Amino acid sequence: MxxxxxxxxxxxxxxxxxxxxxxxxxxxxxxxxxxxxxxxxECREEKKENCAVTFEINPVCGCNGVTYENPSTAECNGIKDYTMGSCN
Known part of the structure; x- marks a missing residue:
């Protein structure tokens, strides 16, 4: 051993x-x-003054869980992170 x-x-x-x-x-x-x-x-809604939005209906779901009419509306509300389609 x-x-x-x-x-x-x-x-x-x-x-x-x-x-x-x-x-x-x-x-x-x-x-x-x-x-x-x-x-x-980064996901706080802060409205920007004098921000141009389009009138298209193309809903997006913001990172804050709010549905916006289109990407430009989300971005004018300070939301940069969103997914296409409305929130559930």
Missing amino acids: GKKTNVLIDENILKTYHWKIILYLLVLLWICLSILSCSKD
Whole structure:
């Protein structure tokens, strides 16, 4: 039978490794939360003055869940992120 060998790992190295993982996870969490908060801020309705709209009927669903008559109406209301078609 072969001899069993015990490998000793320095506890300081192991603790440092764990802290690095925790730090990386916290940074990743912070980045994700920053991205999510930015997308919410960009979806606020803010009416622009003197903004020209077309009279076409081509509904779009804004990121705020509001249906607008067409893309130009959504954009004049400050909504840049929308999908074609009315909201459900």
